[in-house]
Amino acid sequence: MSVPVVTIEGLSVALPDGGDRPFAVEGVSLEVAPGETLCLVGESGSGKSVVAQAVMGMLPVQLPLVAGRVTFQGQVLPAQRDKAYVRLRSARMAMVFQDASASLDPLIRVGDQLIEIARVHGLSRSEARKRVDEMLIAVRLPDPARIARSYPHQLSGGQAQRIVIAGALLLNPALLIADEPTTALDVTTQAEILTLIADLQRERGTGVLFITHDFGVVSDIADRIVVMQAGQVVESGTAERVLHAPEHPYTRALLAAATKTGDARDATGADTILTAQNISLTYRLGGPFARREVQAVQDVSLSLARGRTLAVVGESGSGKSSLARCLLRLEDFQAGRLTFDGQDITNVKGAELRALRQRIQVVLQDPFSALDPRQSIGAAIAEGPVIHGTPKAQAMERAAELLALVSLPPQAIDRHPHEFSGGQRQRICIARALALDPEVLIADEAVSALDVSVQAQVLDLFADLQRRLGFAMVFITHDLRVARAIADDVIVMQNGRIVEQGPVDQVFHAPVADYTRALLHAAPGRTLKEGAA
Amino acid sequence: MIGYVASRLIRAVITLLITVTLVFLFIRFSGDPAAALAPPDAPQEVIEQYRRAMGLDKPLWAQYTAYLGAMARGEFGYSVHTGLPSAQLFLNRLPATLMLGGTALAIALLAGIPMGAIAALNRGRPIDRAVMGFSVFAFAMPNFLFGLVVILTGALVFQTYVGASEDTLLDVLPPALTLGLASMGAFARFSRSSLLETLNAPFMVAAEARGIPRGRRMWRHAGPNAAIPLVTLVGLSLGGLIAGSVVTEQVFAWPGVGQLLVRSVATRDIATVQFIVLAIAVTMICANLIVDLLYLVIDPRIRAR
Numbered sequence: 041m042s043v044p045v046v047t048i049e050g051l052s053v054a055l056p057d058g059g060d061r062p063f064a065v066e067g068v069s070l071e072v073a074p075g076e077t078l079c080l081v082g083e084s085g086s087g088k089s090v091v092a093q094a095v096m097g098m099l100p101v102q103l104p105l106v107a108g109r110v111t112f113q114g115q116v117l118p119a120q121r122d123k124a125y126v127r128l129r130s131a132r133m134a135m136v137f138q139d140a141s142a143s144l145d146p147l148i149r150v151g152d153q154l155i156e157i158a159r160v161h162g163l164s165r166s167e168a169r170k171r172v173d174e175m176l177i178a179v180r181l182p183d184p185a186r187i188a189r190s191y192p193h194q195l196s197g198g199q200a201q202r203i204v205i206a207g208a209l210l211l212n213p214a215l216l217i218a219d220e221p222t223t224a225l226d227v228t229t230q231a232e233i234l235t236l237i238a239d240l241q242r243e244r245g246t247g248v249l250f251i252t253h254d255f256g257v258v259s260d261i262a263d264r265i266v267v268m269q270a271g272q273v274v275e276s277g278t279a280e281r282v283l284h285a286p287e288h289p290y291t292r293a294l295l296a297a298a299t300k301t302g303d304a305r306d307a308t309g310a311d312t313i314l315t316a317q318n319i320s321l322t323y324r325l326g327g328p329f330a331r332r333e334v335q336a337v338q339d340v341s342l343s344l345a346r347g348r349t350l351a352v353v354g355e356s357g358s359g360k361s362s363l364a365r366c367l368l369r370l371e372d373f374q375a376g377r378l379t380f381d382g383q384d385i386t387n388v389k390g391a392e393l394r395a396l397r398q399r400i401q402v403v404l405q406d407p408f409s410a411l412d413p414r415q416s417i418g419a420a421i422a423e424g425p426v427i428h429g430t431p432k433a434q435a436m437e438r439a440a441e442l443l444a445l446v447s448l449p450p451q452a453i454d455r456h457p458h459e460f461s462g463g464q465r466q467r468i469c470i471a472r473a474l475a476l477d478p479e480v481l482i483a484d485e486a487v488s489a490l491d492v493s494v495q496a497q498v499l500d501l502f503a504d505l506q507r508r509l510g511f512a513m514v515f516i517t518h519d520l521r522v523a524r525a526i527a528d529d530v531i532v533m534q535n536g537r538i539v540e541q542g543p544v545d546q547v548f549h550a551p552v553a554d555y556t557r558a559l560l561h562a563a564p565g566r567t568l569k570e571g572a573a
Numbered sequence: 574m575i576g577y578v579a580s581r582l583i584r585a586v587i588t589l590l591i592t593v594t595l596v597f598l599f600i601r602f603s604g605d606p607a608a609a610l611a612p613p614d615a616p617q618e619v620i621e622q623y624r625r626a627m628g629l630d631k632p633l634w635a636q637y638t639a640y641l642g643a644m645a646r647g648e649f650g651y652s653v654h655t656g657l658p659s660a661q662l663f664l665n666r667l668p669a670t671l672m673l674g675g676t677a678l679a680i681a682l683l684a685g686i687p688m689g690a691i692a693a694l695n696r697g698r699p700i701d702r703a704v705m706g707f708s709v710f711a712f713a714m715p716n717f718l719f720g721l722v723v724i725l726t727g728a729l730v731f732q733t734y735v736g737a738s739e740d741t742l743l744d745v746l747p748p749a750l751t752l753g754l755a756s757m758g759a760f761a762r763f764s765r766s767s768l769l770e771t772l773n774a775p776f777m778v779a780a781e782a783r784g785i786p787r788g789r790r791m792w793r794h795a796g797p798n799a800a801i802p803l804v805t806l807v808g809l810s811l812g813g814l815i816a817g818s819v820v821t822e823q824v825f826a827w828p829g830v831g832q833l834l835v836r837s838v839a840t841r842d843i844a845t846v847q848f849i850v851l852a853i854a855v856t857m858i859c860a861n862l863i864v865d866l867l868y869l870v871i872d873p874r875i876r877a878r
Contacts, residue, residue: 157783
């Protein structure tokens with residue numbers, strides 16, 4: 041192997057006092073060779089992003105580097121946050137972040153932001169412009185001249201990530217650090233971005249340190265893999281070896297979570313609880329002079345049987361969340377009919393609607409913002425029943441039972457949301473939704489914000505609770521693996537319309553619609569699944 | 574974008590119309606203007622005469638259209654006490670008030686924003702706490718109290734009486750400082766929180782990772798982004814330029830619009846009160862319109878709508 045681009049030896053970074061462990065990362069060693077892709081895999085909180093920050097010299101002051109050495113192209117790097125880093129960053133080492141749109145200045149045209157990078161590293165105005173033009177073509181942006189004149193908010197997530205990649209590779213750095221660069225993107229866009237990074241890397245011989253929690257992505261791109269857990273490296277090796285003969289139980293658990301497929305459940309001829317007929321929802325935007333209409337949901341029909349789970353799958357903007365809002369009667373749709381337990385609920389109002397709310401509950405995507413930070417867990421869970429007339433003491437008793445049901449300790453009842461992790465909070469949200477004994481539970485991307493292994497646990501919890509309590513579920517997700525793991529039936533949505541629906545096995549094994557096939561094809565980790573199957 | 578401008582313009586016009594109507598109604602319903610104007614012991618016939626002269630005997634809607642028509646022609650009535658047009662009285666006083674308000678706003682901006690920026694860049698350090706402590710004090714201190722402190726300090730320490738003259742910049746400073754103190758505190762707090770939020774934004778981290786030097790990151794990226802919410806606050810202060818100085822003008826006997834307003838209310842000089850209230854409303858509406866249009870220039874995200 042040639043001289044590594046970057047070598048990390050015995051890196052340890054301290055956590056502030058009072059953290060859940062003394063070190064953010066402890067004794068981490070790894071190296072990246074030119075042209076190689078090293079995947080650093082771990083869940084959030086495993087310390088993988090801290091490694092990236094240490095290499096970039098951008099460790100926050102609260103996280104001091106206490107031991108270890110980082111060598112970059114044979115030279116020891118300067119101290120953290122040293123001014124000398126200004127010349128290294130972007131010119132020789134560059135970084136791509138998870139949320140591309142947010143990593144661009146919203147007030148400056150993206151083309152000018154790219155030129156700025158070249159200019160601060162000493163290129164003349166004309167050289168900079170020329171380099172940027174070349175780079176915009178290299179990242180395969182359609183109509184690069186127009187996009188260069190755009191502001192960040194005018195770009196899609198994929199376009200913004202291409203711009204950020206263009207900026208990162210503008211000065212031909214030897215090392216590219218990509219920190220979850222595709223996590224916020226749809227599967228098809230994710231596949232394009234991964235291919236783009238791989239192609240540019242091949243052309244330029246860039247070493248890539250790719251940080252991700254997703255073993256699906258890892259199996260598609262990694263040359264070598266380093267797995268981190270709680271700040272320490274638990275396993276490392278070639279991609280071939282780690283993917284097919286993982287040694288550490290944690291690696292095996294992560295891999296299992298990535299290849300999880302649903303266990304077949306028998307289709308019972310249960311009766312229908314919720315049906316939607318030809319629902320259409322149009323959003324009217326803008327003031328009286330610039331009216332725009334967006335067709336969010338078009339002519340969607342579905343039916344949900346008691347105790348069954350229906351997954352609604354689609355990319356962002358496909359109308360799946362709008363559909364959820366219609367089913368919850370939170371949105372006044374313009375056309376169509378909703379029936380719940382034999383009753384037409386399309387136009388119910390007032391007390392009737394409030395009674396209905398008790399029977400249809402929702403769990404939302406972000407467990408961090410879905411809980412009132414000032415409300416204790418017990419109060420949050422008991423609030424619904426109390427509003428609907430249960431005596432307070434009885435509601436709190438029920439809250440304690442529900443906490444046990446979602447596997448949280450009884451002491452949690454007096455705590456506040458900030459004391460819990462994302463997975464625990466989502467359990468709390470589930471307990472809150474179940475407090476009213478709903479007959480239908482609508483989960484809108486309820487596991488998308490969670491790490492894969494936590495995701496698997498929460499999905500198991502949903503399935504287990506459903507077996508015990510018998511509610512029906514509408515599970516909205518962009519993640520095909522999630523849909524496959526939990527649902528009996530699937531609806532695939534694109535641009536507000538249903539393009540395919542049917543039982544899970546049929547849709548996943550013999551998809552009819554081109555779009556379903558494209559989604560399945562773009563999902564990361566296909567080789568991994570075929571190997572596991 | 575044309576839709577945005579048009580809707581803001583129409584909104585301004587509608588607000589103006591509502592204000593004009595409210596002023597009309599309040600003055601008609603807050604007591605009989607004719608009785609108020611006539612001498613206290615005037616016989617009924619004299620009051621009736623006043624009423625006819627002022628057109629108050631006509632039906633309300635006729636009075637309203639006449640009032641709107643006069644306004645459209647730029648006739649705002651005459652002050653009963655001086656016999657001068659109310660607009661004339663107002664305009665005579667305006668320069669003094671603008672000078673006072675403008676200087677106060679300049680002091681507030683020039684001191685408040687850098688204080689907030691320094692506090693944000695030194696977050697959690699003693700200087701941050703000192704600046705924030707000062708801004709709470711400045712915000713909470715009532716105008717009249719601080720004004721009296723300034724006057725007393727002038728008299729006891731510098732042996733001069735401050736206020737009542739408006740000849741030099743030195744005369745403006747004491748009342749302007751009094752008036753500017755409260756908004757200085759508001760600006761400092763607001764610019765601190767706005768800048769802190771911007772400094773923690775992902776694009777600031779990304780700019781650092783792109784090798785952009787610290788100074789450039791602050792001026793080119795953090796500054797403009799942090800300034801956007803400040804524009805609203807500055808706009809509101811501009812709108813309050815005329816109305817905000819009533820108390821301070823009283824304390825310093827400053828010959829401005831605020832003083833005129835207080836005197837006209839006390840003497841029931843309806844035409845003058847009406848004109849001042851309208852002028853205050855119009856400056857508020859204009860300031861809001863300017864802020865809305867300014868957003869168009871500085872924030873591309875609004876331009877797109």
